[in-house]
Amino acid sequence: MTTDSALTPEQILxxxxxxxRRFGPAKATVVDVARSxxxxxxxxxxxxxxxxxxxxxxxxxxxxQAHHELQSIATEPGPAADRLHRWLxxxxxxxxxxxxxxxxxxxxxxxxxxxxxxxxxAHVGTMVAQIGQIVRDGVRAGEFGPTDVASTAxxxxxxxxxxxxPAHAGEWSDPSAQDRFEALWKLILGGLxxx
Amino acid sequence: MTTDSALTPEQILxxxxxxxRRFGPAKATVVDVARSxxxxxxxxxxxxxxxxxxxxxxxxxxxxQAHHELQSIATEPGPAADRLHRWLxxxxxxxxxxxxxxxxxxxxxxxxxxxxxxxxxAHVGTMVAQIGQIVRDGVRAGEFGPTDVASTAxxxxxxxxxxxxPAHAGEWSDPSAQDRFEALWKLILGGLxxx
Numbered sequence: 001m002t003t004d005s006a007l008t009p010e011q012i013l014x015x016x017x018x019x020x021r022r023f024g025p026a027k028a029t030v031v032d033v034a035r036s037x038x039x040x041x042x043x044x045x046x047x048x049x050x051x052x053x054x055x056x057x058x059x060x061x062x063x064x065q066a067h068h069e070l071q072s073i074a075t076e077p078g079p080a081a082d083r084l085h086r087w088l089x090x091x092x093x094x095x096x097x098x099x100x101x102x103x104x105x106x107x108x109x110x111x112x113x114x115x116x117x118x119x120x121x122a123h124v125g126t127m128v129a130q131i132g133q134i135v136r137d138g139v140r141a142g143e144f145g146p147t148d149v150a151s152t153a154x155x156x157x158x159x160x161x162x163x164x165x166p167a168h169a170g171e172w173s174d175p176s177a178q179d180r181f182e183a184l185w186k187l188i189l190g191g192l193x194x195x
Numbered sequence: 196m197t198t199d200s201a202l203t204p205e206q207i208l209x210x211x212x213x214x215x216r217r218f219g220p221a222k223a224t225v226v227d228v229a230r231s232x233x234x235x236x237x238x239x240x241x242x243x244x245x246x247x248x249x250x251x252x253x254x255x256x257x258x259x260q261a262h263h264e265l266q267s268i269a270t271e272p273g274p275a276a277d278r279l280h281r282w283l284x285x286x287x288x289x290x291x292x293x294x295x296x297x298x299x300x301x302x303x304x305x306x307x308x309x310x311x312x313x314x315x316x317a318h319v320g321t322m323v324a325q326i327g328q329i330v331r332d333g334v335r336a337g338e339f340g341p342t343d344v345a346s347t348a349x350x351x352x353x354x355x356x357x358x359x360x361p362a363h364a365g366e367w368s369d370p371s372a373q374d375r376f377e378a379l380w381k382l383i384l385g386g387l388x389x390x
Contacts, residue, residue, distance in 0.1 A: 162356050
């Protein structure tokens with residue numbers, strides 16, 4: 001039982017994830033979330049004005065789970081090639097972990113993601129901007145060749161879709177996935193680097 | 196009405212596609228196919244020993260529709276970079292045409308593809324081998340840097356998944372798709388080329 005006054009958005013989102021896991025995205029309601037927290041549904045609506053807003057917020061939170069770590073890599077000092085490699089490895093590991101550790105929750109979120117294309121677009125935009133930050137650093141340092149940073153960043157993101165886009169999740173448990181990722185990375189790095 | 200003696204596998208496969216289109220993959224039967232050709236189902240079984248074999252064959256035919264054209268590009272003379280670019284553009288155009296011109300048939304085949312992973316593996320194997328052929332020519336001509344041909348060919352295929360894997364079909368009508376493909380191509384070409 002959570003007292004109404006102590007209720008935080010984070011608690012609501014965690015409870016929402018649990019309710020989604022238990023009832024599935026088709027059946028989960030705001031009332032279920034409120035009940036699981038021992039508060040009234042109006043308390044939930046104080047933070048999230050509609051069921052759609054709550055679903056979007058919990059989806060965003062799930063999508064952005066690895067953002068903090070990725071953002072650190074995008075902004076820290078060091079050679080751009082190392083950072084971009086680490087950034088992509090971290091993204092792949094985070095996505096793969098979500099897909100393989102809890103396939104049921106992953107499927108649940110996939111259903112939610114399909115409802116909210118703007119949430120996904122924002123997520124992809126953040127990812128591409130982080131890659132852009134590293135590419136820009138690399139170009140400035142003379143490590144990467146001169147390039148249109150925005151379109152190159154998107155190309156890097158799309159070139160690696162196999163290893164972060166949930167559409168390819170079925171291939172992530174393949175034992176050769178890591179080797180194939182490294183072969184792809186070599187190709188991309190060659191495309192970026194001044195030799 | 197097709198006379199039994201003149202029946203060809205190609206006719207059966209075309210009729211199967213029409214039946215799949217009309218009844219959907221869940222309901223279409225071998226008897227429906229035979230009926231649409233005016234032959235008995237035993238005539239169909241002479242060419243395709245089971246319903247599963249028939250479905251696999253029609254799926255294979257659909258997947259391999261652009262193979263002939265792609266194979267020509269893979270084997271013709273000329274600079275490897277031009278040929279690889281043309282090969283990828285042709286593959287993207289063929290896949291996009293199938294997805295956008297007849298979305299219902301595309302969805303039908305997507306359902307069939309999901310049933311027969313070996314068919315898809317064979318299809319992907321053929322594609323990767325064709326890329327490998329071009330990459331090998333490029334390396335021999337000193338146009339591309341020395342590389343492990345097989346893993347590089349697979350990396351090129353996976354790097355361009357955005358533009359040929361049906362999982363991404365939803366993004367192919369995007370007006371920026373062509374520009375994004377070219378940005379990706381530049382990155383890949385840079386990775387392959389000796390500069």
